[in-house]
Amino acid sequence: MGNIYSGRAKSPFGELWLIWDDSGIREVSFDKLLPRADVGASAPLQDDARADQLLKELLHASPLRMDCFSLAGTPFQRQVWTRLLAIPPGAVTTYQALANDIGRPKAVRAVANAVGANPIAWLIPCHRVIRSDGGLGGYRWGVERKRA
16 A cells, blocks of 8 residues: 555635545545545655645546545445536535436435545535435535535
C-alpha cells in the first residue's frame, strides 16, 4: 500500500479536509477528518498545498468521474454515487427518482442510505437529493450548506 495523505483546502462553502492516495481522493469533509477507510498502521501525511491543488483540479474537471476517487463502497453504493455525479449543478432530484434512475424503484431507503454514506462532501453532490415532498431532508454537514 502506498502513502495516504491528508490536507485542508478552501472551497466556496468553507474549509474542506481531504484524504487521498495515489489512486485518488478517498474522503472529503467539512469537518477535520480521521480516515474511515483502512489506511494501515501509519497516520496520513499532511500536505495542505497538495490538497488545495487537488481541489482546484477537481473544480476544473467537468464532468467529474468516479475514477477521480479511490472509494471504498459496495457496488450498490458506487452505482448511486456515480448517478449523483450526473446531476447537473443547480438541479435537484429526489431519492425516489434516483432509485428509478438506477433501475431499483423499490430501493428508495437503500438509495437514501447510500447517499448518506457518500464520503466525498460536496464533490459527489448528495446535497442535490431532496425528499419527494420537496423538503430538503438531512445533510451531514448541515442543512444551511445543503440549501446553498
